[in-house]
Amino acid sequence: MKSDSKPRKRTERLKQIRESITPEYMAEVQDRLLIAKRIKEVMEIVCLNNNALASKMGVHASQVSLWLSGQHNFTLSTLSNIAFALGVSLPNIIVEAKRDQPAYVKKFESTGDSRLLNFQTNEAYKEITNFLAANQHSPSVGASLPTAFKSFQNEDGGQRQ
Amino acid sequence: MQRFNFKVNFELEKDKEFSGRKATFYVVYREGDEYSTFDHFINEWQDRFPDEIKNIYATLFQIGKMVGPAPGFFKSKEGRPGDRVECLFDFPHIKLRLFCINLRDVIILGDGGEKTADKWDDCPNLRPKGDEMVVISREIMALLATQEMRYSIRGTELEGTLKNYEDEVR
Numbered sequence: 001m002k003s004d005s006k007p008r009k010r011t012e013r014l015k016q017i018r019e020s021i022t023p024e025y026m027a028e029v030q031d032r033l034l035i036a037k038r039i040k041e042v043m044e045i046v047c048l049n050n051n052a053l054a055s056k057m058g059v060h061a062s063q064v065s066l067w068l069s070g071q072h073n074f075t076l077s078t079l080s081n082i083a084f085a086l087g088v089s090l091p092n093i094i095v096e097a098k099r100d101q102p103a104y105v106k107k108f109e110s111t112g113d114s115r116l117l118n119f120q121t122n123e124a125y126k127e128i129t130n131f132l133a134a135n136q137h138s139p140s141v142g143a144s145l146p147t148a149f150k151s152f153q154n155e156d157g158g159q160r161q
Numbered sequence: 162m163q164r165f166n167f168k169v170n171f172e173l174e175k176d177k178e179f180s181g182r183k184a185t186f187y188v189v190y191r192e193g194d195e196y197s198t199f200d201h202f203i204n205e206w207q208d209r210f211p212d213e214i215k216n217i218y219a220t221l222f223q224i225g226k227m228v229g230p231a232p233g234f235f236k237s238k239e240g241r242p243g244d245r246v247e248c249l250f251d252f253p254h255i256k257l258r259l260f261c262i263n264l265r266d267v268i269i270l271g272d273g274g275e276k277t278a279d280k281w282d283d284c285p286n287l288r289p290k291g292d293e294m295v296v297i298s299r300e301i302m303a304l305l306a307t308q309e310m311r312y313s314i315r316g317t318e319l320e321g322t323l324k325n326y327e328d329e330v331r
Contacts, residue, residue: 068233
């Protein structure tokens, strides 16, 4: 059996784009995505969906969608307000939303809402725990990125890690 | 539905540019095409939107290798119910939209373009590409349903038949 199809190619532009991106820009994109992901994780832990967080903060739900997209350039003020609305500290969001668990424990103590204690069955919590376990020796995931990205650039292609 | 009543012969191929320990990306090759639909997207739009293309590249790179997918990264329900067609990105200040099929740790990159209308259904750039992605997604869902295409044990890759057509016999 023989195929008539042409040989597969990748556009040369991919290589050009890759070479045009600085490690600093890559690190910035990574931080944006990580912060967005962590906010979503904490939202799940404290049982807030997009609409509920938007309502709590007095913003439109589309604003929350933008925050969670990883495409928003957060100001310190916005991050601080989000952390406050979620009942966690700012470092909890920025550095390690996962290690500092008291958000829902404190909330349980103040509200008596026992649903908050069901976090062990929460899929997001499992992901957080796994993430922490995988990164416990790494003070900052972002810090390792430039090296990893340089390595990727030098190899002229992607590789599984 | 009449609108999606057309056939696309395609093959999925694992993308090495973005795939990593956090997610696996696939690109779509139409039958007889030497470039993937994602490559066509890059070729078509990079000159006009170099910064957005750079951002898309960096975002996909990070999702695959360092961060992993998250629900907010893609705009869901862009296609038809159940087809998992999603979009990267959909915000007023961002012009380009890239269609994807989001299967959690497996993400299939499609084509896209500049959004010039409120809904992609009304956008001449996006409608044909979105419709094609919906059709491709249906074919993929059918292949997954029959187990001709299946997830790897860890759910991070696709195995089995990654195409929906037979090669012609010479």
